[in-house]
Amino acid sequence: MTKKIYGPLFSRAGRTNWAAHECGIDFEQVDFSLKAPVDQRPAELIAVNPAGSSPTYVDGGFAMTESFAIGLFLARKYKPALMGDNVEEEGKVYQWTLFAATDLEKAAMEMINNSGYDADHPLDAEQFAAGRKKYEKLLEKINRALEGRDYLVGSHFTLADLHVACLVSFPVVATVDRSAYGNVQRWLQACRARPAFVKSLPPGLAPMFMA
Secondary structure, eight states, X not given: OOEEEESOTTTTHHHHHHHHHHHTOOEEEEOOOTTSOGGGSOHHHHHHOTTOOSSEEEETTEEEEOHHHHHHHHHHHHOGGGGOSSHHHHHHHHHHHHHIIIIIHHHHHHHHXXXXXXXXXXXXXXXXXXXXXHHHHHHHHHHHHTTTOSSSSTTSOOHHHHHHHHHHSSXXXXXXXXXXXXXXXXXXXXXXXXXXXXXXXOTTTHHHHHO
């Protein structure tokens, strides 16, 4: 049975898609509008996930939600190298994943939700600036961690890089001037050059994520 990832690429499902491509698995991306009521979302999605949330990963009778958790699961099952080369590196992958899921995404969402980029995200300049200030402090932390290093964990690309990079690449937060964060710039360029990242980009919107 075909593995499926439900959710639009221009959402958290994008990072799940990237992880799946890094793992080299065959899957079908099933798009739907996040604005659609739950009962109008794909029936096959509701059958395994009554909440109809995005992303949802489905493999036969097995279903998972939560993008970061799905990425960790896929890596452990299909490409363990993405979890590092030993238990210490795996611990660091979890550390950076939790950093991305809490601190980094919280600051990013404060920017996105108050950015004015569409009718659902009206501009609140004060809240946007507050989120931006928090986000810049987190970029400083990432920049320090990458001093003299090509990757956040170990000697090769891992889910730590993927989970952090997907939030640094998102269009609204990419408006932050990253010129002061040379290590981040160098690292992010390498992450975005990966074929799996390119495959995961929304059709027609790729330039927004590459800026």
